[in-house]
Amino acid sequence: xxxxxxxxxxxxxxxxxxxxxxxxxxxxxxxxxxxxxxxxxxxxxxxxxxxxxxxxxxxxxxxxxxxxxxxxxxxxxxxxxxxxxxxxxxxxxxxxxxxxxxxxxxxxxxxxxxxxxxxxxxxxxxxxxxxxxxxxxxxxxxxxxxxxxxxxxxxxxxxxxxxxxxxxxxxxxxxxxxxxxxxxxxxxxxxxxxxxxxxxxxxxxxxxxxxxxxxxxxxxxxxxxxxxxxxxxxxxxxxxxxxxxxxxxxxxxxxxxxxxxxxxxxxxxxxxxxxxxxxxxxxxxxxxxxxxxxxxxxxxxxxxxxxxxxxxxxxxxxxxxxxxxxxxxxxxxxxxxxxxxxxxxxxxxxxxxxxxxxxxxxxxxxxxxxxxxxxxxxxxxxxxxxxxxxxxxxxxxxxxxx
Numbered sequence: 001x002x003x004x005x006x007x008x009x010x011x012x013x014x015x016x017x018x019x020x021x022x023x024x025x026x027x028x029x030x031x032x033x034x035x036x037x038x039x040x041x042x043x044x045x046x047x048x049x050x051x052x053x054x055x056x057x058x059x060x061x062x063x064x065x066x067x068x069x070x071x072x073x074x075x076x077x078x079x080x081x082x083x084x085x086x087x088x089x090x091x092x093x094x095x096x097x098x099x100x101x102x103x104x105x106x107x108x109x110x111x112x113x114x115x116x117x118x119x120x121x122x123x124x125x126x127x128x129x130x131x132x133x134x135x136x137x138x139x140x141x142x143x144x145x146x147x148x149x150x151x152x153x154x155x156x157x158x159x160x161x162x163x164x165x166x167x168x169x170x171x172x173x174x175x176x177x178x179x180x181x182x183x184x185x186x187x188x189x190x191x192x193x194x195x196x197x198x199x200x201x202x203x204x205x206x207x208x209x210x211x212x213x214x215x216x217x218x219x220x221x222x223x224x225x226x227x228x229x230x231x232x233x234x235x236x237x238x239x240x241x242x243x244x245x246x247x248x249x250x251x252x253x254x255x256x257x258x259x260x261x262x263x264x265x266x267x268x269x270x271x272x273x274x275x276x277x278x279x280x281x282x283x284x285x286x287x288x289x290x291x292x293x294x295x296x297x298x299x300x301x302x303x304x305x306x307x308x309x310x311x312x313x314x315x316x317x318x319x320x321x322x323x324x325x326x327x328x329x330x331x332x333x334x335x336x337x338x339x340x341x342x343x344x345x346x347x348x349x350x351x352x353x354x355x356x357x358x359x360x361x362x363x364x365x366x367x368x369x370x371x372x373x374x375x376x377x378x379x380x381x382x383x384x385x386x387x388x389x390x391x392x393x394x395x396x397x398x399x400x401x402x
Contacts, residue, residue, distance in 0.1 A: 021292060021391045032307050036388055039284060043381035044092065045329035047085060048100045050074065050378050055104060055112040057082040061330060063374030072328055079120060081378040083113045083128040088385030090136045110137045118143050123151045127164035131171050140176030152184040156207045159199050159216065162188050163223035170230050170397055186231055189224050190243055196270020197246035199224050215349055216267045218282050221251050222290035233297035234397035245299050248291055252305045258317050259308035261287050264345060266352055274348040276369050277336035280323055281380040283309045289387035296394035318369040330376040339367040
């Protein structure tokens with residue numbers, strides 16, 4: 001089962017390339033092989049600072065100094081983020097897990113979040129918890145899958161929880177009856193994909209209204225890529241793998257000149273609605289996670305695009321201010337525009353809703369990118385560790401395919 005791959009022995013000097021995607025990179029990616037362990041070390045240190053009592057994690061860590069440092073402070077609490085942290089930490093040595101979690105392990109964190117997710121009934125948290133329970137702890141959370149069935153049959157859903165539900169169902173394939181969730185989620189994703197290969201934020205798209213129905217964010221692309229790639233490999237489902245390939249090919253084709261993974265897309269015809277902010281987690285974690293899963297599933301090798309995106313963390317043209325802050329154990333969240341809150345996104349959504357591809361002239365000149373958002377959220381580090389420290393999850397799925 002998948003969980004048998006988790007929990008590397010503490011006495012090992014090197015987990016080996018069979019467990020670690022960084023070590024599995026060939027010499028063509030030597031720069032990344034040197035840089036990624038440094039970034040993952042920031043992630044581990046950052047998660048230690050983020051950990052709250054009671055196996056909880058904050059909504060965000062806010063920089064309280066200036067761009068030269070000054071520390072951070074936690075704000076709020078997030079169940080989703082705690083689950084994602086567990087999924088990333090599970091691929092580190094248990095000594096690291098206990099260091100971060102106060103002598104608890106990633107499985108302890110999973111068990112705690114499963115209980116909280118069941119009470120929350122929040123679809124994203126429920127789907128993530130069902131996925132983590134199966135993949136990390138080897139547990140079939142039947143009450144969570146029943147909630148997912150109800151959500152998928154509700155009529156109006158969001159793309160990201162649907163993709164997570166599909167991934168959860170695949171992870172639970174040997175553990176309990178998850179077939180209905182798998183079928184419902186897969187059908188919804190395949191039916192919702194636009195002709196340009198991309199996904200809108202809601203299903204059906206019209207549920208988001210005139211100005212937003214055609215728009216899908218970056219997350220609405222990467223999680224379906226991951227879920228459909230895994231489905232394609234696990235069940236030899238050519239339609240699913242082709243759908244993942246189409247979405248991946250489109251976001252790679254649209255990637256910015258400095259490796260930027262843009263923020264919002266037009267799901268109707270596959271163009272960029274609004275590029276900024278550029279989020280660090282997209283660069284170092286979410287794009288790599290999805291595209292490496294696609295490659296593991298037998299799809300196209302997009303590692304050149306992955307490395308180009310990763311390089312943006314250190315070489316971003318929008319500002320001279322560093323994104324990675326080892327002294328704060330943070331990687332700052334994003335580079336945005338100099339604008340009133342989300343103004344360009346709202347204008348671009350409206351104009352492209354009215355006329356496909358129409359953007360008001362001079363927006364980039366009037367609202368240039370540059371400001372760094374000095375906050376960092378726990379899921380960013382959870383997905384980084386999962387993306388780069390995990391290996392073999394996709395391949396293991398075929399052995400438990402129905």
